[in-house]
Structure formats: C-alpha cells, structure tokens
Amino acid sequence: MIRTLFVSAAPRLILVAIIFSGVWSGVFTASESSNIAVVYALLATFFVYIAD
Numbered sequence: 001m002i003r004t005l006f007v008s009a010a011p012r013l014i015l016v017a018i019i020f021s022g023v024w025s026g027v028f029t030a031s032e033s034s035n036i037a038v039v040y041a042l043l044a045t046f047f048v049y050i051a052d
Contacts, residue, residue: 011044 019033
C-alpha cells in the first residue's frame with residue numbers, strides 16, 4: 001500500500017526536487033524554474049496521469 005502511494009506520488013516529488021535543486025545549485029533562476037515546472041507538469045500530465 002505504501003509503495004503504491006509512493007510510486008503514484010513520485011512524479012510530483014520529482015517536480016519539487018527539480019525546482020529546489022536547480023535554484024539552490026544556481027543552474028537557473030526562480031522565473032526559469034517556473035518555466036521548467038510548467039513544461040514538466042504538462043509532460044507528466046500527458047504521459048503519466050492520462051495513461052492511468
């Protein structure tokens with residue numbers, strides 16, 4: 001049960017990790033991270049959540 005919940009939450013957790021790690025490491029700014037978050041969310045919605 002817990003594993004199933006974690007697997008279903010993984011794409012959401014990856015989004016948070018991408019935003020925080022990118023900003024903290026200096027790879028991109030906060031406004032650039034919002035663009036990356038939108039693109040990632042669209043791709044995750046299309047490929048992960050519509051397939052379920």
